[in-house]
Amino acid sequence: MIDTLKNSFTRLRRSSFFAGFVLFIIALVLNAALQGPASFFSVKSINTLFAKNAAFILVAIGQSLLLIAGTMDVSCGIQLALVNVVTIMTHQVWGIPFALSCLLGIGAAVLASIAVWVCCSVFRLPALLASYAMTYVIRGVNVMIMSVPQGKVPKEWYMAYDSQLFGLIPVSFFAVLGVLLICRFARKTPFGSHIYAVGGNPRNAFAAGISPVKVQLKAFLLKGVIVGIAGLCLTLMIAAGNPLQAEDYGIRSLSACILGGLGFGGWGSVASAVFGSGFFVLIQNSVYYFFSLLVRLIPGFSVSSYWQNFVSDVIIFLGLLMTIVTAKGRQEVLREGIVRQFKRIDYRKSPKESEGKEVTTHE
Amino acid sequence: MSSTKSTLTLGQRSKLFMQKSPARMAFLIALVLYAITVMISPGSLNASAIGSIVMLTLLLSIASAGQTIVLIGGGMDFGVGAVMSSAAILTTTIMNSQDGRFFPLLFAALAMGATVGLLNGICTVKIGLPPLIVTMAISNVITRMQYVLTQGSPMGYASPSFIKSVTSKLFGLQFLPSIILYGLIIIPLVFYLLNHSRFGKQVYLLGNNPVAARLNGVNINRIQILTYVFSGMFAAFAGMLGAAYMNAARCQIFDEYAYNSLIAVIIGGTSFSGGVGTYTGSIAGSLVMVVLSNLLTAMGLAQPTRNVFMGLIMIVLLIFYNREKKVRQ
Numbered sequence: 284m285i286d287t288l289k290n291s292f293t294r295l296r297r298s299s300f301f302a303g304f305v306l307f308i309i310a311l312v313l314n315a316a317l318q319g320p321a322s323f324f325s326v327k328s329i330n331t332l333f334a335k336n337a338a339f340i341l342v343a344i345g346q347s348l349l350l351i352a353g354t355m356d357v358s359c360g361i362q363l364a365l366v367n368v369v370t371i372m373t374h375q376v377w378g379i380p381f382a383l384s385c386l387l388g389i390g391a392a393v394l395a396s397i398a399v400w401v402c403c404s405v406f407r408l409p410a411l412l413a414s415y416a417m418t419y420v421i422r423g424v425n426v427m428i429m430s431v432p433q434g435k436v437p438k439e440w441y442m443a444y445d446s447q448l449f450g451l452i453p454v455s456f457f458a459v460l461g462v463l464l465i466c467r468f469a470r471k472t473p474f475g476s477h478i479y480a481v482g483g484n485p486r487n488a489f490a491a492g493i494s495p496v497k498v499q500l501k502a503f504l505l506k507g508v509i510v511g512i513a514g515l516c517l518t519l520m521i522a523a524g525n526p527l528q529a530e531d532y533g534i535r536s537l538s539a540c541i542l543g544g545l546g547f548g549g550w551g552s553v554a555s556a557v558f559g560s561g562f563f564v565l566i567q568n569s570v571y572y573f574f575s576l577l578v579r580l581i582p583g584f585s586v587s588s589y590w591q592n593f594v595s596d597v598i599i600f601l602g603l604l605m606t607i608v609t610a611k612g613r614q615e616v617l618r619e620g621i622v623r624q625f626k627r628i629d630y631r632k633s634p635k636e637s638e639g640k641e642v643t644t645h646e
Numbered sequence: 647m648s649s650t651k652s653t654l655t656l657g658q659r660s661k662l663f664m665q666k667s668p669a670r671m672a673f674l675i676a677l678v679l680y681a682i683t684v685m686i687s688p689g690s691l692n693a694s695a696i697g698s699i700v701m702l703t704l705l706l707s708i709a710s711a712g713q714t715i716v717l718i719g720g721g722m723d724f725g726v727g728a729v730m731s732s733a734a735i736l737t738t739t740i741m742n743s744q745d746g747r748f749f750p751l752l753f754a755a756l757a758m759g760a761t762v763g764l765l766n767g768i769c770t771v772k773i774g775l776p777p778l779i780v781t782m783a784i785s786n787v788i789t790r791m792q793y794v795l796t797q798g799s800p801m802g803y804a805s806p807s808f809i810k811s812v813t814s815k816l817f818g819l820q821f822l823p824s825i826i827l828y829g830l831i832i833i834p835l836v837f838y839l840l841n842h843s844r845f846g847k848q849v850y851l852l853g854n855n856p857v858a859a860r861l862n863g864v865n866i867n868r869i870q871i872l873t874y875v876f877s878g879m880f881a882a883f884a885g886m887l888g889a890a891y892m893n894a895a896r897c898q899i900f901d902e903y904a905y906n907s908l909i910a911v912i913i914g915g916t917s918f919s920g921g922v923g924t925y926t927g928s929i930a931g932s933l934v935m936v937v938l939s940n941l942l943t944a945m946g947l948a949q950p951t952r953n954v955f956m957g958l959i960m961i962v963l964l965i966f967y968n969r970e971k972k973v974r975q
Binding site: 408418423534592593596597600604 | 769776778779780782783784786787790791793794797798905908909912918949950951952953954955956957958960961964965
């Protein structure tokens with residue numbers, strides 16, 4: 284009995300998401316302590332937490348799939364706004380049923396993902412820059428579809444999103460759970476192993492008979508669907524349309540994944556994304572309660588929301604520092620992956636020399 | 647090489663030309679884009695329009711000077727925009743429309759830039775965080791700090807004499823804004839740093855092959871941290887000039903310069919993997935960026951269409967310059 288416990292703990296400690304898991308637990312304890320456990324673990328507070336942040340957690344999950352496949356997409360954030368805009372406008376202008384609009388919204392996210400895939404995998408552009416360029420394109424398309432924030436969601440839809448099943452489990456939780464189950468299922472299929480092979484080393488994968496371009500297409504398609512669901516969560520949460528929202532989700536989801544312990548390419552798991560984004564969410568929540576605690580304790584103390592943002596960003600930065608300390612062995616993999624992300628054709632150098640660059644050593 | 651050249655197709659030859667001298671190519675692209683601009687709206691061919699192009703190009707060139715050094719050294723700096731914005735806010739706050747405060751300001755801004763650069767460098771090198779993530783996280787913190795310190799609305803204006811020293815026209819000529827004088831100090835300085843100083847040689851060596859650099863006795867950690875410090879200082883100086891150009895500052899005013907400088911540097915032929923690149927290229931790249939945005943304005947496009955165009959053009963430029971190797975070879 285004790286041995287099995289010990290074994291499972293060792294397994295946990297060696298897993299890729301251990302650093303993220305520790306950070307997540309710290310943030311959870313901190314948040315519960317600041318908010319008061321009774322209030323934090325109440326159905327209402329958990330529901331608000333999930334309803335507000337399901338979109339972000341989902342985007343981080345989608346991003347983690349891409350990172351495993353050795354690519355990335357910083358335009359995820361603005362794709363959420365695309366889903367939002369398409370869903371609201373098709374419902375409002377064409378008068379089609381809302382469920383159909385939702386499907387169209389997911390379709391839009393998939394199309395956007397395919398566009399990013401064409402840039403990153405087919406044209407072989409550096410993923411970071413190409414997807415940043417796509418951010419411009421999608422932002423433009425969003426404003427073309429909806430010029431100013433407007434529109435609304437049918438009442439029964441957003442009421443349903445904000446409710447709990449059996450009076451206990453938030454509906455938004457099921458969105459996250461469903462996506463996690465899909466990922467779990469995908470991991471068992473051949474695609475689940477190919478994605479690691481391609482992310483680890485596309486050349487070797489190609490030599491082994493796996494087409495990197497096709498595998499990355501599948502990863503992007505899956506990410507498109509996940510971002511589509513995330514966009515619907517966002518739409519139902521704010522119950523209105525806004526073409527220019529959530530843009531920073533792209534970058535933030537990327538750092539959430541890194542924080543959770545993912546490297547670039549062929550390494551880590553989806554759990555990292557969940558813990559990393561969970562840490563982000565809980566820290567932001569804790570900072571809010573920390574300041575309201577200060578206001579209550581010190582009479583005459585008032586603080587702007589600027590301070591809250593500042594403190595939570597500082598904590599996220601410190602968190603990044605901490606993960607690297609806790610996961611020192613991973614640095615080499617991470618750095619090599621980064622170098623690979625930004626490789627460029629260079630005819631002036633022989634392949635051997637450019638290979639030498641990857642084994643950067645820093646004492 | 648020359649014997650095989652005649653058998654190359656036109657496409658291959660143009661590709662070779664581009665890879666041989668990206669700076670020349672970027673100047674050509676800028677010229678073509680400007681010609682299109684003039685064709686679309688002949689009114690844009692006047693001295694003051696050229697003057698504003700010169701002004702913005704120099705501003706972007708100075709901002710991307712540090713980015714060039716960092717990229718050649720094998721790093722990347724996303725903090726340029728945040729440092730510029732902070733320096734602009736420092737400028738308007740310290741000067742507060744009074745003359746005679748230039749040197750305290752210069753000292754404060756450069757110290758701020760150097761501190762941020764040092765932080766970036768140390769976190770990237772000593773702790774081993776990837777440059778992309780760490781510089782972004784730090785620039786987020788700096789941006790939040792701007793809001794905290796100014797309560798969201800920075801006060802004051804740049805001093806009249808400083809504004810004059812940036813925007814007045816030399817010899818009364820419309821196309822010669824006096825920011826050129828600052829450029830005449832900064833640009834030779836960067837050239838000296840990169841091409842004629844020991845530091846510059848070591849940066850190239852470090853970017854090209856860190857292991858070889860270390861084995862040759864280069865203190866690679868120190869050099870890499872120094873590249874970030876220089877980047878912060880150049881960005882801070884560009885932010886000061888930008889504040890004088892804009893007259894007043896607000897939070898996040900120059901944030902887009904982070905990506906713009908990066909793209910300008912890449913168009914100029916500096917490689918992402920380090921060790922290759924010139925500052926001439928970065929100046930040419932800055933010119934392309936400015937002329938491109940001018941062209942989009944001249945076409946009279948609405949903001950959303952402009953965004954789409956900007957993104958597509960960026961992708962096309964990337965296709966020309968930054969494709970990775972094929973998997974199948």
